[in-house]
Amino acid sequence: MNDKNSKLTSIKELELKRAQIIAERPDVATISVCCGTGCQAFGGQKIAKAFVDSIASHGLQESVAVKTTGCHGFCERGLLVVIRPQNILYQHVELEDVEEIMNETILKGNVIERLLYITSDGTTRITAEEDVPFYKKQQRLVFGANGYIDPTEIDDYIAIGGYSALAKAFSSMEPEQVIDEIDRAGLRGRGGGGFPTAKKWKSTREAHGEVKYVICNCDEGDPGAFMDRSLMEGNPHSIIEGMIIGAYAAAANSGIVYIRNEYPLAVKNTEIAIRQAQKYGLLGDDILGSGFNFNIVISRGGGAFVCGESTALMASIEGKVGEPRAKYVHTSEKGLYDRPTVLNNVETWANVPLIINRGASWYSSIGTEHSKGTKIFSLVGKINHTGLVEVPMGITLREIIYEIGGGIPDNKKFKAVLTGGPSGGCIPESLLDLPVDFDELTRVGSMMGSGAMIVLDENNCVVDIARYFLKFLEEESCGKCVPCREGLERMRQILDDISEGKGTESHLGILEEMSESIKVGSLCGLGQTAPNPVMTTLKYFREEYLAHIVDKKCPAGVCKSLVTYNIVDENCTACRICVKNCPAGAIEFIAKKTPVVLHQEMCTKCGACMDVCKFDAVEIR
Amino acid sequence: MSEVKIKNETMSAILDKYNKDKGHLIAILQDVQAEYNYLPREALYYVSNELEIPLSQVYSVATFFKGFSLKPRGRHTIHVCMGTACHVRGAMQILEQIQTETKTDCDGTSEDGKFTLESVNCVGACALGPLVVVDGEYSGQMTVNKVKPLLENYD
Numbered sequence: 001m002n003d004k005n006s007k008l009t010s011i012k013e014l015e016l017k018r019a020q021i022i023a024e025r026p027d028v029a030t031i032s033v034c035c036g037t038g039c040q041a042f043g044g045q046k047i048a049k050a051f052v053d054s055i056a057s058h059g060l061q062e063s064v065a066v067k068t069t070g071c072h073g074f075c076e077r078g079l080l081v082v083i084r085p086q087n088i089l090y091q092h093v094e095l096e097d098v099e100e101i102m103n104e105t106i107l108k109g110n111v112i113e114r115l116l117y118i119t120s121d122g123t124t125r126i127t128a129e130e131d132v133p134f135y136k137k138q139q140r141l142v143f144g145a146n147g148y149i150d151p152t153e154i155d156d157y158i159a160i161g162g163y164s165a166l167a168k169a170f171s172s173m174e175p176e177q178v179i180d181e182i183d184r185a186g187l188r189g190r191g192g193g194g195f196p197t198a199k200k201w202k203s204t205r206e207a208h209g210e211v212k213y214v215i216c217n218c219d220e221g222d223p224g225a226f227m228d229r230s231l232m233e234g235n236p237h238s239i240i241e242g243m244i245i246g247a248y249a250a251a252a253n254s255g256i257v258y259i260r261n262e263y264p265l266a267v268k269n270t271e272i273a274i275r276q277a278q279k280y281g282l283l284g285d286d287i288l289g290s291g292f293n294f295n296i297v298i299s300r301g302g303g304a305f306v307c308g309e310s311t312a313l314m315a316s317i318e319g320k321v322g323e324p325r326a327k328y329v330h331t332s333e334k335g336l337y338d339r340p341t342v343l344n345n346v347e348t349w350a351n352v353p354l355i356i357n358r359g360a361s362w363y364s365s366i367g368t369e370h371s372k373g374t375k376i377f378s379l380v381g382k383i384n385h386t387g388l389v390e391v392p393m394g395i396t397l398r399e400i401i402y403e404i405g406g407g408i409p410d411n412k413k414f415k416a417v418l419t420g421g422p423s424g425g426c427i428p429e430s431l432l433d434l435p436v437d438f439d440e441l442t443r444v445g446s447m448m449g450s451g452a453m454i455v456l457d458e459n460n461c462v463v464d465i466a467r468y469f470l471k472f473l474e475e476e477s478c479g480k481c482v483p484c485r486e487g488l489e490r491m492r493q494i495l496d497d498i499s500e501g502k503g504t505e506s507h508l509g510i511l512e513e514m515s516e517s518i519k520v521g522s523l524c525g526l527g528q529t530a531p532n533p534v535m536t537t538l539k540y541f542r543e544e545y546l547a548h549i550v551d552k553k554c555p556a557g558v559c560k561s562l563v564t565y566n567i568v569d570e571n572c573t574a575c576r577i578c579v580k581n582c583p584a585g586a587i588e589f590i591a592k593k594t595p596v597v598l599h600q601e602m603c604t605k606c607g608a609c610m611d612v613c614k615f616d617a618v619e620i621r
Numbered sequence: 622m623s624e625v626k627i628k629n630e631t632m633s634a635i636l637d638k639y640n641k642d643k644g645h646l647i648a649i650l651q652d653v654q655a656e657y658n659y660l661p662r663e664a665l666y667y668v669s670n671e672l673e674i675p676l677s678q679v680y681s682v683a684t685f686f687k688g689f690s691l692k693p694r695g696r697h698t699i700h701v702c703m704g705t706a707c708h709v710r711g712a713m714q715i716l717e718q719i720q721t722e723t724k725t726d727c728d729g730t731s732e733d734g735k736f737t738l739e740s741v742n743c744v745g746a747c748a749l750g751p752l753v754v755v756d757g758e759y760s761g762q763m764t765v766n767k768v769k770p771l772l773e774n775y776d
Contacts, residue, residue: 038746041759075748223704226745261651261688262744264757302647302686305742319646320678321685380706380747387748418705454705468708472742478685581766583718604721606714608765 007281010289011167014158017280021155029064029106032147034080036071036230037265042079043095044068050098064106067156070146070234070269073388074134077117082129082147089129090115120384120406134385137404139366139374142350143227143390146234151269154276157237163282165353169245170290173356175205178249182352184360186372191217191308191345192420192449193525194371194438200342203332204250207340212252214243215336215343218259218266219313221305222421223472225452227376227388228346232259232266235350236273240296242349244287245356247294250342255296258313261303270298305422305476308450309524310335310343312478323478324524345450347376367393371437375451379405382412382457391436398432401455412457415556416540420449422469422476423529425536426462445536447529461558462537462544467495469533477526484527487518491534499559503549508538557620560605564621569595571617578609578618625693627663631656636671643672646682650689658698659690687742695730695737697775699723700754704743707750715751716740718768735775 008014031051035044048068055064072080077091083105090101093115104110116125117132126132129147149156157163169178183198204212216239220228232239243255257274259267274296277283285293304322306312312322314336335341351373355363364372371393377400380386384406391400397417401407408414416426419436425446427434434440438448456465470492479485491514497503515531522528538545547553554562567587572595579587579596586602587609595617598609610618635652639645646668653664660683669676683689701716716727723731723738730737746752749761753771760771 037744037759038748041746041749041761075746078748220745221742223708223743224706224747225743226747229745262741300648300651301688302651302682303688304686316647316686317644319644319682321681378747380750381709386706421705452705454709456709460709465709468705476742583721583765583769604717606718606765607711608714608718611764612766 006279008288009281009286011171014163014167014288018158018161018164021159025159026062028062030067030084031064031101031106032067032069032072032082032084034070034072034078034147035068036075036233037226037263038071038075039078039080040265044079047079047081047093047095047098050095051102054098054102058102058107060106067148067150069149070151071230071388072147073140073143073230073390074132074385075388076384076386086127087129088127089117089132091117133406134387134389134404137395137399138390139392140390141354141366141374142238142347143231143376143388145238146230149235151234151236152272154237154273154280157235161357162237162353163241165356166241166244166282167288169248169356170288170292175249175251178245178356179205181360182249182355185355185363186360186367186370187348187351187355187363188371188438189345190347190351190375190450192222192423192447194448197344197348200332200344201246201250203330204252204340204342207333209340211254211337211339212250213336213339213341214247214250214252214255215313215317215341216243216255216257216349217308217310217313217343217345218257218263219301219308220260220263220346220450221308221476222450222452224380224418224421224454225378225450227378227451229260229263229266230388231346231350231376232257232263233269236270237277238353239346239349240273240277240283242352243296244282244294245352246342246344246349248292250340252340252342253293253295255294256299256317256336257296258299258301258307258317260301267298267300274298304478305472306478306524306526309526312524313343314341321478323480324526326523347451368435368437370439375436375448377451377453379453379455381418381454382408382460383455384409393437394435396433396435397427400436400453401432405455408455408457412459415456415458415460416462418446418454418456418465418533419452420447420529420532421452422473423447423525423532424449424452425532426456426465426540427536428540445532445539447532459556459558461499461554461556462541463495463499463548463554464556464558466534466537467492467499470495470530473526473530477530481522481524481527483518483521484530487514487521488527488530490514491518491531495534498545498548499554500561501548501552501559503545505546505549507549508542508545512538563605564600565598565603565605565607565609566619566621567595567598568617568619571615572596573615573617575615577612577614581608581612583608624663625657625661627657627661627667629667632664632667633671636668641672643674646672646674646679647686650679650683654689658694659692661693662691690737692730695734697736697756699736699738699772700741700744701727701738702742702744702746702750702752702754703740704745704747704750706743706747707752710750712751714765715753715763715768718765719753719772722768722772736772
């Protein structure tokens with residue numbers, strides 16, 4: 001196919017193309033292999049290749065196809081393989097399993113029990129992907145297509161109805177109507193702020209100037225969040241389609257996708273997707289014969305958390321240091337290169353085609369009064385089913401953590417869940433029935449953020465967590481505002497003291513006072529929300545701070561200065577595994593059947609002995 | 622470790638790729654770093670002269686972003702993920718163990734020039750935590766005891 005006749009010059013040609021792709025696709029069995037970043041670490045590409053080779057050696061090229069897809073979401077059980085049309089989900093698939101899957105499932109139609117999901121009580125094995133509890137309660141509107149398409153194949157996206165929202169907007173909607181539709185749908189920014197998307201588009205549209213920009217923010221700096229990465233990697237065309245529609249509505253002709261350099265696969269797949277869209281004439285001049293011109297380029301981030309903030313991100317695209325500026329004039333009027341600019345997050349853009357296709361009233365029927373649609377959360381930390389979950393707004397934290405997430409591993413006790421990353425807060429067990437939406441999370445002192453949910457169990461210390469976030473933000477503060485630059489450092493020093501047993505009760509008052517000052521005295525969102533983790537942990541877990549200060553104890557056994565590792569003599573069998581594994585050589589073997597001796601002065605408290613001991617003979621005091 | 626000599630042809634090829642556009646400073650520095658594994662002093666002079674940007678501004682960009690290094694790096698780069706999910710699963714212990722094994726501070730290079738150790742905030746593969754990435758290869762579910770065998774794979 002040469003470039004000339006691959007270009008689609010009208011909506012009719014797009015529809016013909018779609019019909020042609022679908023007609024040319026034989027109705028064959030598909031082996032969908034997850035090749036998201038997580039599953040790639042489990043050998044995704046190698047396993048996919050092994051399937052391709054095996055299909056060839058069986059001579060089944062005509063009847064079985066392999067699809068290397070983006071992230072399916074259930075990262076904990078990687079590598080994931082789904083056999084369609086039966087939707088059999090195999091988890092923890094390894095290279096050695098490929099032949100068995102071919103011989104048993106593909107050739108004979110038998111299900112391999114050992115590779116199926118097994119319920120936590122160990123009684124039931126579940127065959128179909130949609131019946132696994134992790135997926136069952138989800139509503140995967142934005143994220144669902146990931147498991148069905150090869151992100152490097154634009155035809156896959158077109159085959160499942162891709163770019164039909166764009167066609168609809170071009171053929172039957174004026175730009176103002178597009179904005180109105182997004183407004184009535186109630187779409188709010190998924191990057192954290194929750195600002196109404198339509199408002200941004202409208203003010204950019206109405207702003208003066210010939211040159212306007214739209215930007216996709218894929219600088220997912222929030223540690224623990226990876227939904228933007230997975231969408232960008234797994235379904236880049238949905239974001240590109242959203243951006244074209246947004247640009248059409250806001251009267252912008254240039255687009256930029258700003259991606260973290262730490263996400264190499266997302267960069268690669270987006271580059272491919274842009275090239276393919278250009279080839280089909282879905283990006284470029286006179287898109288689908290509409291007369292509308294729009295193109296997209298990629299800008300790679302340099303690795304700074306603050307660049308997730310809109311003005312800092314724009315400075316970074318301009319080749320400058322990523323320092324935020326005061327937003328007396330909104331970026332929708334004066335943004336990139338001082339031109340009107342729409343900036344939305346990856347997930348927000350991916351919602352746009354959905355709304356245009358299915359309508360505002362359908363979309364706004366999902367969710368709560370002021371938060372519509374679904375939200376993708378990354379459920380990580382001390383949770384059985386680590387992964388990405390897409391749920392309707394308004395679902396409770398308990399449902400997410402216990403029903404979808406499968407609860408806490410090793411029968412440990414739930415302690416708290418952190419939402420909103422470094423800008424968010426710690427939500428205790430008493431608030432687990434809280435419906436999750438933008439406003440409810442803010443009300444309890446946390447925030448939605450980009451959607452990271454980090455679950456803590458009884459072995460996590462909240463002082464340590466608050467200190468971790470402060471240290472993170474202290475390093476990531478751009479240094480422009482004094483309260484943020486100096487204040488965070490001072491707060492972190494106080495938390496250092498507390499975690500080392502040098503804290504005093506008056507420290508807590510100082511922390512609270514400083515939190516308030518930093519909140520009001522900082523220019524951008526980073527500083528304004530930085531004290532949240534400290535404030536919420538102080539509010540909900542004050543006892544634990546006091547335990548460090550008054551009793552000089554870390555109840556969770558995390559803060560090194562306050563704990564010692566000890567050998568439980570009656571459990572120790574003198575098997576010597578800890579002696580061999582202690583990197584500091586601090587454990588001494590005395591004699592057979594005599595408990596080993598741990599020399600405290602040499603112990604580095606790394607926990608290696610506890611990890612390897614099979615007899616519960618190491619304890620933290 | 623000593624500074625590498627930059628090649629003018631390599632540098633000008635990178636600048637030409639971006640039409641010597643000042644706006645692409647970050648992308649240009651990323652490409653320079655991909656070429657030399659760090660940003661050599663000479664390269665910063667070169668970029669500053671050719672793009673007609675004050676050296677101070679090039680330096681401020683090169684030091685602001687975490688992705689850039691002004692010091693030569695070792696043969697292998699170890700990235701320890703310090704994201705929240707890895708942190709709550711004990712990433713700090715892993716980092717400390719790697720520091721002990723390589724006799725290197727975080728953001729430092731071992732004396733034999735073998736390893737450069739850096740922490741990263743999150744690589745977005747939280748199910749694998751705690752996670753270590755050596756030369757782009759992911760090693761998940763790390764424990765203190767897995768550190769030594771992992772590093773022995775590299776020379």
